[in-house]
Amino acid sequence: MSTAKADLVLRGGKVFLGLGAGFTESVAIWGGRVIAHGSDSELESLIGTDTRVIELNGRLAAPGLNDAHQHLMSVGLGLSEIDCKKDTRLQDMLQKVKEKAATAKPGEWIFGRGYDHFELDMKRHPFREELDQVAPNNPVYLKRTCGHMGVANSVALTAAGIDEGTAQPDGGHIESQNGKLTGLLQERAQEMITKVLSDHTIDALAEGVRAGQQHNLALGFTSVTDPGVGLRQGYDEWLAYQQLRRQGGFGLRMHLMPLAGASGWPDRAMDLGLMTGDGDEWLRVGPMKLFTDGSAGGKTAAMFNPYIGEPENLGIMIYEDQQLFDYVKDYHDRGYQVATHAIGDRAIEQILTAYELAIGNDVETQSNRRHRIEHCGFLNADQLARMQRIGVLPAPQSIFMYEFGDLYLDVLGEEVSAKAYPFRSFLDAGLYPSASSDAPVSSTNPFQNLYSMITRKTKRGTLIGGNEALTLEEALHCYSYCGAYGSFEEGIKGTLKQGQLGDITVFDRDLFAIEPEEILEASADLAIVGGEIMFDRQAEAA
Structure with a gap:
């Protein structure tokens, strides 16, 4: 035989x-x-x-490596946009904008991403006037590396209908100094720019997905979760993923979170009957995705204690409590898994309360819903215990410690930073912490992430919270099995067992x-x- x-x-x-x-x-x-x-x-x-x-x-x-939180379409589209990630001189970044404007048509949008104003020689964001000088005839928008804020030039601000008299939007901030706009827009204020950005065609968005997949495959990834499909162009982004799949263009497996809440398209998703878990091994519907706060590096993550040197700054909350509670309860009752961006302890408190209210007293049967906290960066022991009690999963990024850890020390202090993104605590609590990059916020490079998980060292070699380090076996486990667990797929991927x-x-x-x-x-x-x-x-x- x-x-x-x-x-x-x-x-x-x-x-x-x-x-x-x-x-x-x-x-x-x-x-x-x-x-x-x-x-x-x-x-x-x-x-x-x-x-x-x-x-x-x-x-x-x-x-296979599984990036459990990466904006893959943005990564793909960003390959053809201005890359400011490695810029350390403000003048170099402005020169890139000038060169792009020289080849752009009048009125064509110029978009860039990746700068960190704390790494720039001037230790500040560019001003709109500086962008005006290098691109006077084109709307320009440059996003900070965190993605939670960016700077627009005057043409872009005018296109978005923003001037000195514009009211502050809920969950966002338009910065002025001495009564004049600086061009800096934070959190939901960015939506005013997003609404007037030139739309990509579905073909262009699909090409962004294809390019993003090829980029990830070259790094060894076999699965990626896109945590917020619709952040820039709403339902069109879902259509682009579907189109590429129909054309046979998928090279890795995708898990997609529809952007929900006030700025998303949840009603359309529900009308289409899209439910968490729908799809197949190549393209699967994930949880409804919400946001509660911003970024620690940008000082907009919602904290109980103020940022160092800014006694009035506790970060930005995107939603009032009851509004968030209502969203979570609605999605939970409809049967969806819910994933929520929450970095600061005040934001984590808000979303944990929302999950607890949605689950109610039926913890025994409802804790298998695997609601997620994306990032889950700065939390306390009580919050960790509550996550454990109701089965809430963290989706943290150790690479944040590698790229931004030294900045955390400056803006939050050593004690708070040492407890940030606590992979060891998450793993020991049985919470299946999935590893991810949040690219294009951070590099897609998995080796920087692995290094940070097992050493807790920053790119400058600073050791922060060494007691939260993992073994390499555990780090690879977080990069494979835990990611699969977060998408209810541990039965089919995450190990190399038979079947x-x-x-x-x-x-x-x-x-x-x-x-x-x-x-x-x-x-x-x-x-x-x-x-x-x-x-x-x-x-x-x-």
Whole structure:
């Protein structure tokens, strides 16, 4: 009797099967799923004439990386926009705007993202007058790296109907100094710009998704959650994902959160019958996505205690309590999972209360709803215990500690910063903390994220809250299984056990055999999705 042969076998390396499942030398895939793992000799019989064999040569293979919170469409679209991420001189950023304006048509929008005013030599945001000087005939909008604020020039402000007499919007702020607009718009004030931005066509949005997927595959990702489909262009963004899927353009698996609340399109989603969990292994509907506050780096995350040096600044709350409570109760009662952006402890308090009110006294049966707190950055022990009691999952970003940790020390102090994004506490509490980038807020680079999870060091080498560090096994677990758990998919992905989807990331080295600092130099050689090689670094270089 002949033995069925595998479609794909990886052998001759270290294969990480998942937390607590150990390691092996080989893994075999047939029909898009894992059918066996073991030693090279044990899997030899599964290799036939049509089996594709990948020699790992000592490299590490692991369950496919899953970025559980990344604005993938924005990442893809951003590849053709002004990238201010690495700018340390304000003049360099302005020069990029000037060069873009020189090739733009009069009236064409110029959009950029990624600057951090704390990293700029001037230690401030650009002023609208400075943008006016380099782009007098084009509306310009530059978003800070956090995405919760940005600066517009005068043409853009006029297009949005914003002047010195404009009333402050609910949940947002329009900055003025000495009675004049600076161009800085925070939180929901940005919606006034978004409403007048030139719309992308559905084809262009779909191209953004395709580009974002290719970018992620090259980093080793096999799954991504887009946490706020509709942030810029509403329902059109959902259509773009659907179009690309119909055209067979998907290379990795997507989990999509419809933007909900006052600025989203929840009524349309409900009219369409879109429900959490709908879809398939390639494209699945996620939770309704809400926002409660801003960013710690931008000093708009809602905190109980003020930011250092700003005794009146407690951050910005997007919704009044009852309004948020009503949204959450409505979505919960309709059967949706709910995911809510909350970074500061005051915002986390608000959304936890909303979840508790929605669940009510029926914790035993309702705690399996897996409502989420996206980011969940600065919380206290009582809030952690409440999350544990009602089964609320955190979706934190350790890479924030790597990129912004030194800034947290400046604006919040050492004691608060040491407890930020507490992966160890989350994991020990059984809360399945998923790893993610929140790109384009932070880099999509998974190796910076892994490094931060296991060292708690910033990009400047500052150690912050070392007691919250994980082992590498645990960090990879957060980057695979916990992400799957957050989307109710742990039964089909997140490990390399038999029967799981054949989603595998192959690194260029054995991450377990090197010093943590060398992880920052690592890369992904292969991204395998459903047994198909979606990215091959060697082939790309040929």
